[in-house]
Amino acid sequence: MLAPSQLVFHILAALISLVSLCVVVSRHPVKSAIFLVVDLFLLAAVYATMEAHFVAAIQVLVYAGAIVVLFLFVIMLLNLQADALAGFRVSVFEGVTLLASIIGMLIMAFFTLTGGSSGLGTGTWTVDAINAAGGNTMAVAVTLLQQYIWPFELASILILLAIVACIVIAKKDKPSVANPSSTLAAK
Amino acid sequence: MVSIEYYILLALVMFFLGLFGALFRRNLIMVMMSIELMLNAVNLVFIAASRSLGQLDGEIMVLFVITVAACEAAIGLAMVIALFRRSGTVHTDFLRLLRG
Numbered sequence: 001m002l003a004p005s006q007l008v009f010h011i012l013a014a015l016i017s018l019v020s021l022c023v024v025v026s027r028h029p030v031k032s033a034i035f036l037v038v039d040l041f042l043l044a045a046v047y048a049t050m051e052a053h054f055v056a057a058i059q060v061l062v063y064a065g066a067i068v069v070l071f072l073f074v075i076m077l078l079n080l081q082a083d084a085l086a087g088f089r090v091s092v093f094e095g096v097t098l099l100a101s102i103i104g105m106l107i108m109a110f111f112t113l114t115g116g117s118s119g120l121g122t123g124t125w126t127v128d129a130i131n132a133a134g135g136n137t138m139a140v141a142v143t144l145l146q147q148y149i150w151p152f153e154l155a156s157i158l159i160l161l162a163i164v165a166c167i168v169i170a171k172k173d174k175p176s177v178a179n180p181s182s183t184l185a186a187k
Numbered sequence: 188m189v190s191i192e193y194y195i196l197l198a199l200v201m202f203f204l205g206l207f208g209a210l211f212r213r214n215l216i217m218v219m220m221s222i223e224l225m226l227n228a229v230n231l232v233f234i235a236a237s238r239s240l241g242q243l244d245g246e247i248m249v250l251f252v253i254t255v256a257a258c259e260a261a262i263g264l265a266m267v268i269a270l271f272r273r274s275g276t277v278h279t280d281f282l283r284l285l286r287g
Contacts, residue, residue, distance in 0.1 A: 055230075067257055113196075140246055
């Protein structure tokens with residue numbers, strides 16, 4: 001008999017696998033993006049069951065709320081049509097890569113299942129220590145703002161760079177360069 | 188409590204579905220969404236390991252991965268827009284300028 005937490009995990013895992021498959025095989029990009037939102041919400045639920053509350057909140061806010069919405073904006077901006085899955089070709093390189101990946105996955109799954117269970121380690125942030133520190137969010141904040149303060153600050157510089165890069169890359173070319181009826185159009 | 192092996196197996200399934208999408212879809216935006224799926228699989232392993240080992244470093248790392256993924260998505264989509272404006276397509280079979 002499964003414990004309730006295990007039952008919840010198995011349901012969530014089955015849903016995540018199914019929705020991930022839908023993300024990959026949906027013909028229309030908008031449907032894929034919607035499935036991706038569902039997938040990220042389900043993952044946030046898994047994080048919440050693992051008592052990683054702060055990461056679960058950030059997952060919903062940043063991933064489902066910002067990144068996928070960005071994808072949706074771009075899909076609608078470009079007015080993409082559903083592409084045909086039926087006529088897709090597979091090159092030798094891709095086939096070999098996928099085959100090697102599947103073999104690697106099976107080997108990894110084998111060692112994961114047959115290896116001895118590690119169980120709880122002896123780190124400093126055990127469940128009791130996290131509760132004593134005032135919950136998961138407090139513990140993450142203490143670690144992030146003390147031990148990882150420099151990577152945290154560098155992340156802000158990275159975001160600034162990304163903003164500038166996006167503006168530079170996506171802005172329109174100068175009128176003399178821009179040519180709507182470009183011969184490069186390969187329709 | 189669910190043991191870490193189940194989380195790793197779920198992450199494996201997600202990662203290889205994402206790899207399948209990144210390899211076999213022909214739409215650049217679909218490729219990027221598949222990459223997001225793979226990044227999420229890695230995040231799941233980070234958090235499972237963090238919980239199993241009794242350390243918070245994995246959760247911190249996930250926060251940084253999310254930051255970098257946001258930057259990557261923004262810049263990648265900007266490049267897709269620039270590419271679409273220039274060549275009129277985001278279909279990877281038509282984008283073979285570097286292949287000669």
